[in-house]
Amino acid sequence: MITNSLDAAVAQRAAAHPQAEAVIEVSGLHKQYGDHEAVRGIDLEVVRGEIFAFLGPNGAGKTTTVEILEGFRKATSGSVRVLGADPARAPQRWRERIGIVLQESAPEPGLTVRECLSLYAGYYSAPRPIDETLDHTGLTEVSEQRAASLSGGQRRRLDVALALIGDPELIFLDEPTTGFDPSARRAAWEVIDGLRRIGKTVFLTTHYMEEAERLADRIAVIAAGRIIAQGTPRTLGGRDTSEARITFTLPPGTTVADLPYELSERVVLEDGGRVAAGSTAIATDLSILSGWALQQGSQLDDLEVRRATLEDVYLELVSGRQHDRS
Amino acid sequence: MFNTLTGPTPAARGPLALLLHQARYDTLASLRNPRARFFTFMFPILLMVIFASVFGHDKTTTVDGTTVSLARFFVGGIMAMTVIVTAYAGLVITVTQAREAGALKRRRATPVPAPILIGGQALATLLTAAFTETLLLVVARIGYGVAFSGGALAAMAVTVIVGTLAFACLGYAVAGLIGSPDAAQPVVQATMLPLYFISGVWIPTSSLSPTLRHIAEIFPVEHLAAALHLASVRGSLTAALSPTDLVVLAAWAFATAVFAARRFSWLPVAATA
Numbered sequence: 291m292i293t294n295s296l297d298a299a300v301a302q303r304a305a306a307h308p309q310a311e312a313v314i315e316v317s318g319l320h321k322q323y324g325d326h327e328a329v330r331g332i333d334l335e336v337v338r339g340e341i342f343a344f345l346g347p348n349g350a351g352k353t354t355t356v357e358i359l360e361g362f363r364k365a366t367s368g369s370v371r372v373l374g375a376d377p378a379r380a381p382q383r384w385r386e387r388i389g390i391v392l393q394e395s396a397p398e399p400g401l402t403v404r405e406c407l408s409l410y411a412g413y414y415s416a417p418r419p420i421d422e423t424l425d426h427t428g429l430t431e432v433s434e435q436r437a438a439s440l441s442g443g444q445r446r447r448l449d450v451a452l453a454l455i456g457d458p459e460l461i462f463l464d465e466p467t468t469g470f471d472p473s474a475r476r477a478a479w480e481v482i483d484g485l486r487r488i489g490k491t492v493f494l495t496t497h498y499m500e501e502a503e504r505l506a507d508r509i510a511v512i513a514a515g516r517i518i519a520q521g522t523p524r525t526l527g528g529r530d531t532s533e534a535r536i537t538f539t540l541p542p543g544t545t546v547a548d549l550p551y552e553l554s555e556r557v558v559l560e561d562g563g564r565v566a567a568g569s570t571a572i573a574t575d576l577s578i579l580s581g582w583a584l585q586q587g588s589q590l591d592d593l594e595v596r597r598a599t600l601e602d603v604y605l606e607l608v609s610g611r612q613h614d615r616s
Numbered sequence: 617m618f619n620t621l622t623g624p625t626p627a628a629r630g631p632l633a634l635l636l637h638q639a640r641y642d643t644l645a646s647l648r649n650p651r652a653r654f655f656t657f658m659f660p661i662l663l664m665v666i667f668a669s670v671f672g673h674d675k676t677t678t679v680d681g682t683t684v685s686l687a688r689f690f691v692g693g694i695m696a697m698t699v700i701v702t703a704y705a706g707l708v709i710t711v712t713q714a715r716e717a718g719a720l721k722r723r724r725a726t727p728v729p730a731p732i733l734i735g736g737q738a739l740a741t742l743l744t745a746a747f748t749e750t751l752l753l754v755v756a757r758i759g760y761g762v763a764f765s766g767g768a769l770a771a772m773a774v775t776v777i778v779g780t781l782a783f784a785c786l787g788y789a790v791a792g793l794i795g796s797p798d799a800a801q802p803v804v805q806a807t808m809l810p811l812y813f814i815s816g817v818w819i820p821t822s823s824l825s826p827t828l829r830h831i832a833e834i835f836p837v838e839h840l841a842a843a844l845h846l847a848s849v850r851g852s853l854t855a856a857l858s859p860t861d862l863v864v865l866a867a868w869a870f871a872t873a874v875f876a877a878r879r880f881s882w883l884p885v886a887a888t889a
Binding site for chain 2: 382385400
């Protein structure tokens with residue numbers, strides 16, 4: 291029996307992925323830097339084959355968490371398993387199975403794109419073919435150019451190619467498109483989408499809602515070191531069951547008091563003479579409203595029904611948590 | 617170039633293959649770096665030509681009781697400087713830059729063991745130093761008629777290897793103390809320039825006060841220069857080797873390696889401070 295929303299989420303995911311195998315399991319993760327608690331008790335599970343977005347404002351603890359998962363930092367407390375191992379104690383061979391795209395990393399100086407991939411391919415016992423990887427990341431045309439001469443978007447694709455060359459099962463992408471213009475961002479998204487097609491599990495950190503919505507199967511929102519919401523892009527923050535908002539302009543010569551009783555007690559006046567009503571039963575409310583409007587001889591030309599966007603949900607979740615960092 | 621289609625990868629072939637793989641790419645990167653090309657290859661040769669042409673003409677000095685031409689003195693001194701420029705200056709700058717740019721972190725994110733990354737870079741440094749030293753000896757021979765016996769050359773080779781490893785360790789240690797790549801070049805100059813002057817690299821120590829000489833003897837530059845000067849005036853290998861100086865260099869290598877191992881960071885320092 292499903293007793294609470296967490297159980298519901300687990301049941302829902304189990305139904306969606308019958309053989310879901312956990313690739314990342316985190317429970318009660320804490321990280322303390324001196325007096326500052328950067329991560330304050332995080333639980334996460336990422337299953338094989340999904341793109342998981344870890345979303346939050348700058349300074350929320352995203353990079354600290356991902357660096358613990360990558361084995362670059364030790365947790366203060368809590369349990370972390372990545373591909374069955376504790377990243378802080380995993381043997382160097384464990385790294386055969388993961389690929390990492392760092393938030394900031396300059397290309398290898400002096401080497402061409404192909405030489406960079408050759409150098410990294412040599413680190414793995416069973417790398418992907420270099421030409422195929424160049425092709426997959428759209429770098430074939432610039433493969434003989436010095437890596438340092440690439441544009442920002444091309445460098446990012448080289449970062450992805452270097453993370454892919456070892457043919458890892460799990461790829462970490464830390465803010466892959468920060469500072470990109472819209473076209474470079476879309477190009478990067480296509481590369482990341484391509485990772486899903488070749489069956490990789492992706493752990494993506496980002497502070498762009500749009501990026502998480504576009505790419506992720508599931509999203510966790512972190513603010514001030516805690517996870518404040520988890521779900522699919524459709525259900526995050528109760529978005530699927532939250533109130534919609536009906537707005538319209540009152541027909542000439544009518545007032546709020548003239549509206550049917552069911553609506554008049556709920557509407558609020560907005561700027562510009564429009565009125566708005568929250569609604570959890572949209573069809574019922576619209577039927578009442580349109581019947582009344584037709585009696586008044588009005589078509590309610592500017593009628594609008596709007597559900598909260600993911601951006602709205604995210605901003606509401608994050609606001610009020612940002613300053614909660616004693 | 618290594619090709620994934622033509623058999624097992626360096627990682628699959630074992631640590632030695634992987635070490636050579638890393639050294640090859642590090643050498644390639646330094647050959648293509650304009651700063652490294654100038655400071656490690658051209659600068660020592662240029663200084664040798666300038667010093668020998670301007671000061672070396674028919675003048676002599678004394679090394680370990682033997683009177684030698686100034687040109688011969690400069691060969692030993694500039695060989696020492698080459699080791700320092702290649703191993704110490706080269707690594708302090710390269711390691712600091714690579715670390716702050718995230719390149720070290722990204723290499724560390726792969727299965728390659730840390731000793732391979734460091735050993736490969738040390739080997740690349742040694743190859744670079746050996747190449748410049750050879751070139752320097754050829755220029756000295758052809759341009760200024762300064763020749764050395766086989767024993768002297770063997771002693772020089774041993775000294776260059778020990779010296780390069782010692783200054784590479786020192787380079788790793790100092791890189792661990794520097795937060796910004798912009799600071800790397802000034803730190804290198806500030807630490808080495810005074811020592812060049814008081815350690816017999818450019819000026820014979822016989823013209824210095826005893827106090828300055830005692831100060832210089834604390835540091836590894838003096839011992840590297842002294843060992844190379846000694847080799848440059850001796851005929852047999854046993855007479856040309858300076859065990860005391862080599863022991864001091866090895867001690868510096870050990871102490872700085874221990875320090876570097878405790879202090880070394882793969883992650884950018886500026887970002888995590």
